[in-house]
Amino acid sequence: xxxxxxxxxxxxxVGSLFAGLFGAYPKMLFTGVxxxxxxxxxxxxxxxxxxxxxxxxxxxxxxxxxxxxxxLYIPFGFVVDQVSVTMMxxxxxxxxxxxxxxxxxxxxxxxxxxxxxxxxxFVFSMMxxxxxxxxxxxxxxxxxxGLCSWLLIGFWYHKESATWAANEAFIMNxxxxxxxxxxxxxMYWNLGSLQYDVVFANIAMLPIHIITWIGIFLxxxxxxxxxxxxxxxxxxxxMEGPTPVSxxxxxxxMVTAGVYLVVRANPxxxxxxxxxxxxxxxxxxxxxxxxxMALVNRDMKRIIAYSTLSQLGYMFxxxxxxxxxxxxxxxxxxAFFKALLFLGAGNVMHAMHDELDPFKMGGLKKSMKWTxxxxxxxxxALAGIYPLAGFFSKDLILEVAFVEHHYVLYTVxxxxxxLTAFYSFRLVALIFHGNERHLEHGIHPHEAYTFMxxxxxxxxxxxxxxxxxxxxxxxxxxxxxxxxxxxxIHNHTTFWIMTIGTQLFVIAAITYAYKKYxxxxxxxxxxxxxxxxxxxxxxxxxxxxxxxxxxxxxxKLSKLAWKEIDLKIVDATVDGIANIVYQTGEKTHTxxxxxxxxxxxxxxxxxVVLLVLAVAFTAGYNAVNLQAM
Amino acid sequence: xxxxxxxxxxxxxxxxxxxxxxxxRRKNLLMxxxxxxxxxxxxxxxxxxISHFRGDYTxxxxxxFIIAIAASEVAVGLGLLIVWYKxxxxxxxxxxxxxxx
Amino acid sequence: MFEAxxxxxxxxxxxxxxxxxxxxxxxxxxxTAMAAGMIFISAFFFILGADFLGAIQIIVYTGAVMAIYAxxxxxxxxxxxxxxxxxxPQFVVVLGGLAAVxxxxxxxxxxxxxxxxxxxxxxxxxxxTQAIGMVLFTKYLLPFELAAVMLLVAMIAGIVLAGKKxxxxxxxxxxxxxxxxxxxxxTEITQEExx
Numbered sequence: 001x002x003x004x005x006x007x008x009x010x011x012x013x014v015g016s017l018f019a020g021l022f023g024a025y026p027k028m029l030f031t032g033v034x035x036x037x038x039x040x041x042x043x044x045x046x047x048x049x050x051x052x053x054x055x056x057x058x059x060x061x062x063x064x065x066x067x068x069x070x071x072l073y074i075p076f077g078f079v080v081d082q083v084s085v086t087m088m089x090x091x092x093x094x095x096x097x098x099x100x101x102x103x104x105x106x107x108x109x110x111x112x113x114x115x116x117x118x119x120x121x122f123v124f125s126m127m128x129x130x131x132x133x134x135x136x137x138x139x140x141x142x143x144x145x146g147l148c149s150w151l152l153i154g155f156w157y158h159k160e161s162a163t164w165a166a167n168e169a170f171i172m173n174x175x176x177x178x179x180x181x182x183x184x185x186x187m188y189w190n191l192g193s194l195q196y197d198v199v200f201a202n203i204a205m206l207p208i209h210i211i212t213w214i215g216i217f218l219x220x221x222x223x224x225x226x227x228x229x230x231x232x233x234x235x236x237x238x239m240e241g242p243t244p245v246s247x248x249x250x251x252x253x254m255v256t257a258g259v260y261l262v263v264r265a266n267p268x269x270x271x272x273x274x275x276x277x278x279x280x281x282x283x284x285x286x287x288x289x290x291x292x293m294a295l296v297n298r299d300m301k302r303i304i305a306y307s308t309l310s311q312l313g314y315m316f317x318x319x320x321x322x323x324x325x326x327x328x329x330x331x332x333x334x335a336f337f338k339a340l341l342f343l344g345a346g347n348v349m350h351a352m353h354d355e356l357d358p359f360k361m362g363g364l365k366k367s368m369k370w371t372x373x374x375x376x377x378x379x380x381a382l383a384g385i386y387p388l389a390g391f392f393s394k395d396l397i398l399e400v401a402f403v404e405h406h407y408v409l410y411t412v413x414x415x416x417x418x419l420t421a422f423y424s425f426r427l428v429a430l431i432f433h434g435n436e437r438h439l440e441h442g443i444h445p446h447e448a449y450t451f452m453x454x455x456x457x458x459x460x461x462x463x464x465x466x467x468x469x470x471x472x473x474x475x476x477x478x479x480x481x482x483x484x485x486x487x488x489i490h491n492h493t494t495f496w497i498m499t500i501g502t503q504l505f506v507i508a509a510i511t512y513a514y515k516k517y518x519x520x521x522x523x524x525x526x527x528x529x530x531x532x533x534x535x536x537x538x539x540x541x542x543x544x545x546x547x548x549x550x551x552x553x554x555x556k557l558s559k560l561a562w563k564e565i566d567l568k569i570v571d572a573t574v575d576g577i578a579n580i581v582y583q584t585g586e587k588t589h590t591x592x593x594x595x596x597x598x599x600x601x602x603x604x605x606x607x608v609v610l611l612v613l614a615v616a617f618t619a620g621y622n623a624v625n626l627q628a629m
Numbered sequence: 630x631x632x633x634x635x636x637x638x639x640x641x642x643x644x645x646x647x648x649x650x651x652x653x654r655r656k657n658l659l660m661x662x663x664x665x666x667x668x669x670x671x672x673x674x675x676x677x678x679i680s681h682f683r684g685d686y687t688x689x690x691x692x693x694f695i696i697a698i699a700a701s702e703v704a705v706g707l708g709l710l711i712v713w714y715k716x717x718x719x720x721x722x723x724x725x726x727x728x729x730x
Numbered sequence: 731m732f733e734a735x736x737x738x739x740x741x742x743x744x745x746x747x748x749x750x751x752x753x754x755x756x757x758x759x760x761x762t763a764m765a766a767g768m769i770f771i772s773a774f775f776f777i778l779g780a781d782f783l784g785a786i787q788i789i790v791y792t793g794a795v796m797a798i799y800a801x802x803x804x805x806x807x808x809x810x811x812x813x814x815x816x817x818x819p820q821f822v823v824v825l826g827g828l829a830a831v832x833x834x835x836x837x838x839x840x841x842x843x844x845x846x847x848x849x850x851x852x853x854x855x856x857x858x859t860q861a862i863g864m865v866l867f868t869k870y871l872l873p874f875e876l877a878a879v880m881l882l883v884a885m886i887a888g889i890v891l892a893g894k895k896x897x898x899x900x901x902x903x904x905x906x907x908x909x910x911x912x913x914x915x916x917t918e919i920t921q922e923e924x925x
Contacts, residue, residue, distance in 0.1 A: 595722065597722040601653050604652070604653060604825055614836060631734070636737060640741050640744075644745070645834065650822055654752070657757075659806065663799075666795065667748050667767070673787075674771060681778040681779055690866065690870050693866070696790050700884070701880050701884030702884075703798050705887045705888055707799070707888065708889075708892045
């Protein structure tokens with residue numbers, strides 16, 4: 001089984017390095033094909049491992065020693081257990097699909113080879129992240145995906161906005177990673193190890209406040225990667241990257257790493273339910289908060305990005321309430337339909353010549369039938385209509401909140417479910433229905449390459465069946481490792497009222513969205529100039545506040561530091577030292593006049609100086625030694 | 630009034646100082662050689678004195694070899710001096726500036 | 731008492747002689763004063779019981795070294811005063827004195843303070859020359875041989891260096907030829923420098 005583990009882990013790396021060889025060359029189709037093929041190999045290995053794990057085994061290998069210094073021993077160890085194999089499947093499936101899709105999507109891009117190199121490198125980092133058997137390995141993967149995310153957001157580096165967004169994402173993640181690193185240090189300081197099994201076996205022995213701090217710091221790290229409030233602004237801006245990147249990194253895999261971390265660290269969070277409640281509350285807040293921003297946005301990709309944010313909030317609610325398996329399940333289901341949604345958006349963007357405003361589209365149903373079907377499917381799954389994936393995972397989270405008696409959270413999530421349905425179908429209606437507004441802009445849409453649609457098909461299938469088919473086997477498998485909690489509403493009447501009520505509520509929201517946007521789009525000036533609309537449209541003015549509160553003072557501070565400290569102190573010191581040396585040379589080079597007589601004098605002077613030093617040191621040494629005696 | 634090692638060492642120091650002053654103030658190469666001879670002799674007195682007062686032949690041995698070295702130095706040094714004088718007609722240190730950096 | 735008188739007498743003489751050597755502007759005075767100083771130094775060796783060393787001092791220094799200098803000086807114009815530029819005489823004196831004190835201090839401090847054991851103790855039953863010979867040809871044989879080789883090398887070097895262009899005698903040449911020769915060798919030098 002180890003060989004499959006290594007294939008699953010290193011095949012993406014091989015693909016990345018191979019594609020990287022041709023990074024500077026123009027498009028070469030085979031780089032994409034080979035990278036995709038290696039990803040498929042990784043997927044197959046993951047599937048074999050899944051089969052193995054389903055039979056009740058786990059694989060744990062120690063490839064080599066990584067750090068061995070004093071008491072610190074950290075190996076390059078990898079573990080395939082019920083949790084990581086779930087993540088491996090999600091990552092390998094989505095990334096394989098996205099790789100194949102990208103061959104078509106990036107077909108006319110100059111950086112074709114480079115793109116595949118980065119994308120495969122990302123998959124490798126993600127695999128390291130999920131498969132590592134210790135926190136430091138996880139951290140390396142964590143940083144690796146951050147780096148690849150930076151590379152891919154800024155993939156079109158000649159665009160100012162893309163580089164800006166890339167840097168924003170990177171810097172925000174750094175802030176969070178610092179906290180995570182502190183958490184890891186605290187863990188090592190108190191437990192002397194970073195291996196999962198050792199840490200989890202001994203964590204309960206620590207005083208409660210230390211566990212709490214560890215939990216908080218780790219969660220701050222997760223907040224950064226999963227773009228939770230207040231570190232959420234980077235995710236929407238990250239949509240500057242190519243759409244397959246958004247599908248893979250900023251919807252399906254990397255942003256869910258935070259959830260994975262909380263799930264993985266469940267023995268820690270299990271001990272500190274207060275922190276869990278805080279996580280759940282934050283998650284619910286973000287779910288609502290992001291969904292409201294998605295309501296009015298006019299950028300197709302940003303809407304989907306806010307939707308991702310909102311769904312991540314759901315996952316944190318589940319994880320925070322101790323329903324780790326539910327969180328992981330929603331993570332998996334969400335990965336499938338959100339990636340599908342993004343890839344569909346990519347098709348639309350291609351057809352619309354990179355136009356992102358859905359108000360300039362409409363009626364694409366005719367020319368892009370399959371994209372329409374797939375995106376509608378994904379939206380239905382996202383909205384949580386029976387029997388698609390979202391119903392099983394998302395409604396489960398609602399039930400968890402209800403069963404755990406967090407009725408406020410439940411209400412928030414329920415409302416958010418309605419909002420989710422509304423903005424999803426607002427998008428679908430605006431893009432695919434109504435009159436063809438794009439004709440005014442002289443755009444003639446066309447369907448994407450057939451193989452791209454075929455590549456998306458597996459995701460479509462998964463979006464439909466993932467909930468229904470996988471729930472029971474998944475539950476049986478993953479509860480070997482995660483707390484096996486079932487959430488049943490014992491009162492049947494309540495259960496049915498809740499389920500059907502939720503369904504009806506969601507359907508009502510969908511209908512309203514269709515009614516409002518599917519025919520002609522009327523722009524209501526009064527609503528749009530209202531405070532609420534402006535507030536939502538400007539993302540609660542948070543980017544602006546950040547700009548004013550952090551960026552501008554920082555800029556001022558930097559300028560001050562540059563002009564006052566750097567130029568007047570640091571530079572002056574360095575220049576001064578150089579000047580002293582230079583002036584000394586300038587003044588004393590007359591010494592080297594070649595005159596033997598003056599050389600003799602200098603020699604005697606040097607002799608005197610050395611002898612004086614020798615006498616002084618000897619005297620000092622003797623004085624000290626005599627004192628010691 | 631006993632003459633002790635210190636007396637000899639003081640004498641040695643005085644002579645050495647005279648030699649050093651000569652080395653520094655002489656511009657004529659030949660005179661410079663004289664000054665170096667004085668340096669060597671000053672040390673020789675010190676060696677012999679220590680040999681005597683500590684009852685050990687080692688000091689005398691050193692003085693002996695120093696004399697040998699002084700003789701060789703004179704031979705080679707004067708040879709070089711003559712060659713230099715033949716080429717330039719001068720033995721003034723201030724004019725030997727071919728080693729200017 | 732006799733020893734003290736002798737010491738102070740010769741110390742004064744040597745100091746005076748060497749001071750003349752260093753200070754005079756007449757080359758011949760310097761040479762003569764130095765020769766005298768060398769002989770006076772040998773007196774110290776006799777006082778200290780190092781008879782062999784005293785004899786060597788007289789033979790080598792006064793006999794050989796001074797003779798070489800005297801021969802060497804025949805090449806140069808010795809009747810003229812030696813004209814030298816002076817700068818900072820006080821500085822030179824202070825520096826020289828300081829350096830001398832420090833050197834002697836450094837070299838002799840461990841010998842004076844610590845109680846060293848004599849490697850080759852002086853045996854009064856044997857004469858100084860005999861004892862020196864015994865030590866020299868047993869313990870110091872190798873340095874002795876090396877010194878001999880060194881002297882041989884120095885001799886050959888002296889002959890070769892001084893013997894170049896021996897066929898041309900500056901004293902017998904006309905002034906113009908000397909000037910011409912100097913000019914040609916000067917151009918040689920400038921050419922060498924040009925490289």
